[in-house]
Amino acid sequence: MLEIRDLHVSVEGRAILNGLDLSVGLGEIHAVMGPNGSGKSTLSYILSGREGYAVDRGEALYDGRDLLALEPEERAAAGVFLAFQYPVEIPGVGTMTFLRTALNALRRGRGEDELDAMQFLRVVREKARALGIGEDMLKRALNVGFSGGEKKRNEMLQLALLEPRLAILDETDSGLDIDALKVVAEGVNALRSPDRAMLIITHYQRLLDHIVPDRVHVLAKGRILRSGGSELARELEARGYTDILSEAA
Amino acid sequence: MTTRVESSGVESWREAFESIRAALPGERDVAFEAFAARGFPTNRVEAWKYTSLRPLARQRFRPAEPDRDAVVPFLNAGPRIVLVNGFLREDLTTVPVGRWAGPDNRAGVEDEALVALNAAMAGDGYVLTIAEIRDEPIEIVHATVPSPTGPVAQSRNRIVIASGGTARVIERHIALGKGAYFVNGVTEVEVQAGGQLHHTKLQEEGADAHHLWFMPVQLDRDAVLESAVFTFGARLSRNQIEADIFGEGATLALNGAYAIAGRQLADHTSRIEHRAPGATSRQVYKGAIGGQARGVFQGHIIVAEGAQKTDGQQLNRALLLSGRAEIDAKPVLEIYADDVQCSHGATAGDIDGDALFYLRSRGIPANSARGLLVRAFLSEILDETPEDALRRAVEDRIDAFLEVGA
Ligand SMILES: Nc1ncnc2c1ncn2[C@@H]1O[C@H](COP(=O)(O)OP(=O)(O)O)[C@@H](O)[C@H]1O
Ligand SMILES: [Mg+2]
Numbered sequence: 001m002l003e004i005r006d007l008h009v010s011v012e013g014r015a016i017l018n019g020l021d022l023s024v025g026l027g028e029i030h031a032v033m034g035p036n037g038s039g040k041s042t043l044s045y046i047l048s049g050r051e052g053y054a055v056d057r058g059e060a061l062y063d064g065r066d067l068l069a070l071e072p073e074e075r076a077a078a079g080v081f082l083a084f085q086y087p088v089e090i091p092g093v094g095t096m097t098f099l100r101t102a103l104n105a106l107r108r109g110r111g112e113d114e115l116d117a118m119q120f121l122r123v124v125r126e127k128a129r130a131l132g133i134g135e136d137m138l139k140r141a142l143n144v145g146f147s148g149g150e151k152k153r154n155e156m157l158q159l160a161l162l163e164p165r166l167a168i169l170d171e172t173d174s175g176l177d178i179d180a181l182k183v184v185a186e187g188v189n190a191l192r193s194p195d196r197a198m199l200i201i202t203h204y205q206r207l208l209d210h211i212v213p214d215r216v217h218v219l220a221k222g223r224i225l226r227s228g229g230s231e232l233a234r235e236l237e238a239r240g241y242t243d244i245l246s247e248a249a
Numbered sequence: 250m251t252t253r254v255e256s257s258g259v260e261s262w263r264e265a266f267e268s269i270r271a272a273l274p275g276e277r278d279v280a281f282e283a284f285a286a287r288g289f290p291t292n293r294v295e296a297w298k299y300t301s302l303r304p305l306a307r308q309r310f311r312p313a314e315p316d317r318d319a320v321v322p323f324l325n326a327g328p329r330i331v332l333v334n335g336f337l338r339e340d341l342t343t344v345p346v347g348r349w350a351g352p353d354n355r356a357g358v359e360d361e362a363l364v365a366l367n368a369a370m371a372g373d374g375y376v377l378t379i380a381e382i383r384d385e386p387i388e389i390v391h392a393t394v395p396s397p398t399g400p401v402a403q404s405r406n407r408i409v410i411a412s413g414g415t416a417r418v419i420e421r422h423i424a425l426g427k428g429a430y431f432v433n434g435v436t437e438v439e440v441q442a443g444g445q446l447h448h449t450k451l452q453e454e455g456a457d458a459h460h461l462w463f464m465p466v467q468l469d470r471d472a473v474l475e476s477a478v479f480t481f482g483a484r485l486s487r488n489q490i491e492a493d494i495f496g497e498g499a500t501l502a503l504n505g506a507y508a509i510a511g512r513q514l515a516d517h518t519s520r521i522e523h524r525a526p527g528a529t530s531r532q533v534y535k536g537a538i539g540g541q542a543r544g545v546f547q548g549h550i551i552v553a554e555g556a557q558k559t560d561g562q563q564l565n566r567a568l569l570l571s572g573r574a575e576i577d578a579k580p581v582l583e584i585y586a587d588d589v590q591c592s593h594g595a596t597a598g599d600i601d602g603d604a605l606f607y608l609r610s611r612g613i614p615a616n617s618a619r620g621l622l623v624r625a626f627l628s629e630i631l632d633e634t635p636e637d638a639l640r641r642a643v644e645d646r647i648d649a650f651l652e653v654g655a
Contacts, residue, residue, distance in 0.1 A: 048610050051602065076612035088607040092625025101621065102611035109612065141625075158611065 001026045001197050002047075002067075002166060007058035009039075009046050016042045018222035019058070024166075024215075027194040031208055031233060032201045034219035035241050040201045041085055043219070044170040047199075048082040049075050062166065077109040079165030083155040083172050085201075090142040095154070098142045099124060103161055127160045130190075132183050148175035156187045167191070168199045173207035185210030205237035218244050258306030259288050265401075266370055269312050273372060275351015280368035287362035299545040299577040300487055300516040302363075305459055310431050312370060313393065313400035319425050321392050324638045329388040333425070335402035335434070336373040344387055347376035349405045361489075364463050367435050371405040374435075379414040379444075386417040386636055395428030395455060402430065407437040410444035410472070417447045419639055422462075422482070424455030431459045438464060440472035442496060447475045449639060453646065454482035456511075463489045468528070470496035477630060480507035480515045481646040487516040487545075497525040505534040506630035506643075508623070508650040509542040516545035519563075523556040526586075532563035535630055537623045537650070538574040546578045548593065554585040561591040568626050569599055570619075620651040 002024040009017040016039045024030050034040050046053050047060060049072035060067045067075065090098070103123075104114040115123065128138060131153050143151050152172055159167055169188070173181055188198070188211050200211060208216070208230065216232040217224045218241070225244050226232065236244075266281050289306035290297035313334035321331055321341060331341035337348065352368040377387070393402045410416060420436065432454065440446050454460045460483040468474060478488050492501055507515045521530045536544040546565040567576035580593035600622050608618035624647055634640050 050606050050610075071615070072606060072609035073612050073614050073618075076610055082610055084607070088601075088603045090601075090604045090607070090622070090625060092628045093608075093621055098608070098611075098621075101613055101617065102608075105614065105617070106612040162611065 001063055002199070003061040005059050005061075007046070007060060008056040009042060010054045010056055011042070011052060015056070016222055017046070020219070020223050022217065022224060024197050024199060026197055028214045029192065029198045029200060029211065031213040031216045032199060032219050033203070033205075033216060033233065033236055036203065038220045039222050040219055041170055044082050044085075044168045044199075044201060047075075047168060048072060048080060073105070076162075076164075077106060081159060081162055081164030081167045083152075083159055083167065083169045085170040085174070087143050087151040087155055089144045089146075091144050093142045095138050095140060095142050096124070099158065099161060102158070106162055124157075124161065128157055131156050131160070131187055133157055149177065149180045152176055152184065153180070156184050160187060160191065163191075165195065166197050166199070168201065170201045171203060172200075173202055173204065181207065182210060205233045208233045220245055259285050261309050262366065265310065265312055269370065269372070273351070273370070277352065277369045280352050280365045281370075283365035284362050284369055287365070290362055296518070296547070299547070299579070300485070300514060305431065305485070308431075309399060310401035311398040312372070313402040313430070316394050319392065319394055321390055321425070322423075323388060323390065324419065324421065324642055325386065325388050325636070327385050327388060329390065330375050330377065331390045331392070332373070332375065332404055333392045334394055334400060335371065335391075335404035337375055342375075344377065347378070349374035349376060349407065361463065363433055363461050364435060367403045367405055367433050367463070370401075371403045371435070374405040374407070376407045376409070377418075378409045378411065379416040380411040382413075382415045383417070386419050389418060389420045391420065391422045391432070391434065392425050393423075393430050393432055393454070393458070394425045395430045395457070397428070400430045401433060403433045405435045405437075408439070408446065408448075410440045410446045412441045412443050414441075415445040417636075418449070419636065420448070420450045422450070422452045422454050422460060424453075424458060424482070427455060427457070429457040430455070433461045435463045435465070438466045438474065440466075440468050440474050440499075442470040442472060444469075445473040448477070449634060449636070450476070450478040450488070451639065451642060452478065452480045452482055452486060452488070454486065456482070456484065458483045460486040461489075462487070464491070466490060466492040466501070468492065468494045468496055468499035468501060470498060470525070472496055472499045474500070475502040475504075477504040477506070477633060478517065479630075479643050479646070480505065480509070480517070481650065483513070483515075485514045487518060489516075490519045492519070492521045492530070493524065494522065494528045494530065495524045497527050499525070499528040501528070501530040503530070503532045504630045504633065506536070506627045507544065508537040508539075508627065508647055509544065510539040510650060510653055511542060512540065513542040514545065515542070516547075518545070518547040520549040520551070521561065522551045522553065523559040523561060524553045526556050527558045528556070529560040530562070533630065534564070535566045535568075535627055536576065537568045537570060537627060538576060539570040539650070539653075541571070541573045543575040543577070546576070546595075547581075548579075549581040550583065550591060550593075552584045552586050552589050552591065556586050557588040559586060559589040559591065561589070563593045565593075565595045566626075567597040568623065569597060570623070620648075623647070623651060
């Protein structure tokens with residue numbers, strides 16, 4: 001469903017991705033691992049449509065469509081979802097207002113009826129409970145004053161609520177203690193489905209103990225340097241990225 | 250016969266003044282001459298550096314006349330005071346009020362040409378005196394009926410909170426119909442020792458209106474004034490507050506939220522003079538500016554010698570929604586005491602790109618996302634407003650603004 005070919009991306013004239021190839025099929029979970037600064041977040045942003053990135057070469061096809069030509073909200077409507085590494089704090093926008101506006105925008109796009117306040121409340125409460133999110137958190141302004149863990153849970157709540165076809169999780173595990181990590185992993189596993197693909201970006205292997213990927217890719221120097229099965233994650237954990245980087249050099 | 254060299258626009262005003270002079274109570278000539286000596290302020294007058302009234306000075310206005318029949322819409326079913334074209338409508342007013350009976354040379358006549366003009370020509374105005382604790386908000390409507398003659402409505406009003414009194418007051422400024430007109434009004438506020446006034450102004454003048462409103466404030470010992478202004482209407486508007494804090498331990502909170510577009514100009518000017526120790530003043534003004542509109546904020550805090558332990562803070566924030574939107578901000582702190590805490594801050598910028606992307610990435614279309622962020626920006630001021638009907642009215646105005654301006 002996602003086909004990235006020879007993707008070259010630069011920021012302010014500086015090349016970040018240099019010929020990245022990646023192919024993810026429907027129903028699959030792929031992990032992208034790599035050292036800090038290797039371009040993982042850049043990849044997640046370019047797929048979700050953030051401004052400020054120049055595509056110098058290559059393409060990304062989503063169900064055969066040119067993904068990079070779409071506006072961010074069009075990508076969301078088509079089923080692309082990014083769980084942010086650093087979720088944005090928005091003072092003055094209530095978390096519930098935000099969730100409802102987002103869900104109803106997507107439902108409208110899919111030709112479904114919008115949920116009224118009561119229906120919406122029921123759905124959110126149920127999904128929030130599963131993620132250990134309390135009512136008080138939902139009453140606050142979006143991500144404002146949330147702890148790192150609360151922000152990540154809120155991303156997972158949005159994932160569960162918006163039910164995307166392609167979910168990109170950018171370092172969702174960072175900043176989580178082991179209990180929170182398990183809750184998040186359970187949430188993600190519950191969303192595993194033959195109709196959904198996931199791209200799990202992570203720096204460490206520990207999340208992949210709980211969410212076992214179909215494929216693991218190593219992103220370094222702006223390209224996929226190696227791909228393998230889930231055992232590759234463990235190998236990286238044991239030996240670090242140095243070997244792969246020197247192999248490629 | 251004396252010959253006068255009069256600045257532009259003054260002659261037609263002299264004509265207008267003389268046409269109604271005989272019917273006005275009290276001594277008016279001193280006030281009119283004070284106006285005539287200055288004329289309409291231009292950019293060369295420091296306090297009007299960013300807001301020129303030159304275009305206004307060139308227009309001819311006729312003194313508005315009482316309108317006994319106009320139908321006036323209300324926000325609340327509660328107690329109210331109603332003025333149409335600057336004249337009290339006794340038939341619609343349900344609160345016992347006094348009437349203004351002519352100038353007593355108060356309220357900056359000597360400094361401000363427009364205030365002098367108001368003192369010379371105002372034909373009416375309410376005097377509201379509160380000595381008890383009143384929970385129910387009093388709605389005060391200043392309505393103007395536009396007409397091809399270009400009416401000028403000038404009322405002079407006064408709110409007095411006596412010691413031990415507490416009141417909530419909502420002043421609304423509206424147009425009854427379409428067309429040009431000019432409002433040049435004054436509301437004097439006096440809060441006596443220990444009194445409290447919660448005041449909200451909702452300015453929804455017509456699109457072709459000019460609105461100048463002056464609010465001189467006097468705060469005695471431990472007096473509290475919270476005043477919030479919401480500015481949406483008028484081609485050009487200025488909300489000018491001059492507060493004299495002469496009582497120890499008084500509290501003044503001035504807030505403002507505005508949303509303007511097209512070629513609107515909204516000026517919020519304040520001058521707060523701390524003359525007594527231990528008083529607090531807080532100001533937060535936030536504006537969403539679209540199109541080619543321009544916001545002006547001038548905040549002047551003076552702390553007199555001996556006004557120790559003064560706490561004076563002011564903040565001005567503007568959201569510039571188009572490349573041609575503008576804000577001119579001029580904060581001034583003038584401090585003659587050594588043990589004080591005063592600060593000012595100002596920010597101006599576009600909508601936060603990260604926030605916008607976050608919302609859009611969740612499927613919220615760009616327009617709605619911008620709307621959410623503009624509403625969020627202004628909500629800080631609105632959230633302080635306890636009256637539901639007022640809040641809804643402001644929200645409706647913000648929605649209408651987002652349709653055209655953002
Ligand atoms: N907006 C930006 N401006 C300049 N450089 C950037 C910007 N975003 C990312 N970079 C740079 O691009 C590289 C890749 O960053 P990023 O994609 O965040 O890496 P990762 O997520 O793998 O840690 C880093 O060297 C980073 O400094
Ligand atoms: Mg990153």
